[in-house]
Amino acid sequence: MDNHINRRSFLRLAGLGGAIYVSGLSGWASAAAKPGAANEDFFFIQLSDSHWGFEGAPNPDAHGTLKKAVAAVNSLEQQPDFVVFTGDLTHTTDDPQERRKRLAEFKEIVGALKVKTVHFMPGEHDASLDHGEAYQEFFGKTHYTFDHKGVHFIVIDNVSDPTGAIGEEQLAWLAADLAQQAADARIVVFTHRPLFDLYPQWDWATRDGAKAVDLLMPHANVTVFYGHIHQENHHMTGHIAHHAAKSLIFPLPAPGSQPKRTPLPWDDAYPYRGLGFREVVAEVPKAEYELIELPVKKEGA
Amino acid sequence: MNTNHKRRLLLAGALAGGLGGVAAAVGAQSQERVIKVVAKKFDFTPGEIHLKKNVPVTLEFTTQDVVMGFNLPDFALRTDIVPGTTSRLRFTPDKAGEFPFHCDVFCGSGMKT
Numbered sequence: 001m002d003n004h005i006n007r008r009s010f011l012r013l014a015g016l017g018g019a020i021y022v023s024g025l026s027g028w029a030s031a032a033a034k035p036g037a038a039n040e041d042f043f044f045i046q047l048s049d050s051h052w053g054f055e056g057a058p059n060p061d062a063h064g065t066l067k068k069a070v071a072a073v074n075s076l077e078q079q080p081d082f083v084v085f086t087g088d089l090t091h092t093t094d095d096p097q098e099r100r101k102r103l104a105e106f107k108e109i110v111g112a113l114k115v116k117t118v119h120f121m122p123g124e125h126d127a128s129l130d131h132g133e134a135y136q137e138f139f140g141k142t143h144y145t146f147d148h149k150g151v152h153f154i155v156i157d158n159v160s161d162p163t164g165a166i167g168e169e170q171l172a173w174l175a176a177d178l179a180q181q182a183a184d185a186r187i188v189v190f191t192h193r194p195l196f197d198l199y200p201q202w203d204w205a206t207r208d209g210a211k212a213v214d215l216l217m218p219h220a221n222v223t224v225f226y227g228h229i230h231q232e233n234h235h236m237t238g239h240i241a242h243h244a245a246k247s248l249i250f251p252l253p254a255p256g257s258q259p260k261r262t263p264l265p266w267d268d269a270y271p272y273r274g275l276g277f278r279e280v281v282a283e284v285p286k287a288e289y290e291l292i293e294l295p296v297k298k299e300g301a
Numbered sequence: 302m303n304t305n306h307k308r309r310l311l312l313a314g315a316l317a318g319g320l321g322g323v324a325a326a327v328g329a330q331s332q333e334r335v336i337k338v339v340a341k342k343f344d345f346t347p348g349e350i351h352l353k354k355n356v357p358v359t360l361e362f363t364t365q366d367v368v369m370g371f372n373l374p375d376f377a378l379r380t381d382i383v384p385g386t387t388s389r390l391r392f393t394p395d396k397a398g399e400f401p402f403h404c405d406v407f408c409g410s411g412m413k414t
Contacts, residue, residue: 092410094409124407164405201374203405
């Protein structure tokens with residue numbers, strides 16, 4: 001798509017990277033403008049780790065950040081084809097009623113998104129204490145697939161099991177689904193925890209994630225987007241790229257960069273620093289994805 | 302085994318999820334050791350375990366409340382800890398340094414993953 005290329009070229013030439021609030025270029029027509037056509041480029045937004053219900057010094061605006069992120073997505077000049085939320089929608093509580101209250105509040109807040117196609121999945125904070133029971137009351141299945149314009153999306157649940165495992169049953173489901181996909185199918189996986197051992201010392205891993213990666217490996221065009229670690233991170237397992245997203249509540253330190261996995265402190269001089277969301281431009285024919293990191297708020301806003 | 306009480310409390314308070322450390326010191330001894338570790342939500346006692354490099358050790362785990370896990374990634378060791386039972390891990394530290402361990406079973410709002 002020429003217009004799409006022009007927009008990306010503009011971003012690159014302008015050196016805007018992840019530092020600017022992307023509003024899109026006038027005249028850019030996304031695939032969303034021509035719905036129904038397979039194998040067209042499109043883009044979606046990844047939001048992650050809002051931890052609704054969290055309170056503490058790492059984010060003195062814990063009640064406002066998620067709403068600001070929703071407003072930021074809504075104010076994009078070009079709306080995405082869909083939004084995906086890669087887990088930890090809410091912060092852990094031992095009280096089942098309070099858990100449902102937080103899930104309900106979260107759902108109401110994200111209900112303000114202009115884009116009504118939003119795909120959810122749980123994080124361990126949402127689902128590990130009750131095996132996803134409350135989560136499913138609000139958002140349905142914790143693992144599922146969907147297809148969009150020539151791309152096959154797979155949502156893997158590696159949190160409802162409190163040990164941080166996918167489990168043999170879900171792995172069998174994954175294998176059966178992949179068996180129906182061509183070797184060169186465009187496949188995108190969404191999950192909460194990393195499927196590979198990023199830093200197991202901080203529990204940044206999935207106990208049986210290697211089994212999922214092994215199942216995905218025969219497919220030539222697989223990309224994984226996940227959350228959990230509250231920062232941007234990029235990693236390759238063979239030909240499979242794994243991209244972690246920033247959080248909407250507080251950033252965490254780089255893997256192993258300090259003794260403890262404590263949140264990076266809030267800085268009044270740079271509020272919301274380290275928080276943000278991601279735009280993913282899918283170049284379907286080439287099975288390539290351009291990632292644009294966006295802040296929660298416009299600079300200076 | 303180092304049972305520095307002040308350090309243990311510090312770890313218990315600051316490191317929800319039971320993150321602690323194994324420190325393997327250089328200097329071999331011949332006698333195998335058995336170290337008892339008691340787990341409860343968000344805490345291991347002791348929270349810091351000192352071992353000797355090349356000296357085999359058995360860690361014996363019990364838990365006071367819920368199912369927990371002990372995970373020591375640098376040595377590729379883990380076990381579930383189930384109430385009413387004793388879990389054991391036998392290994393020989395083959396490197397010196399400080400190595401974090403943690404509970405890898407999500408069991409409550411004290412987990413800060």
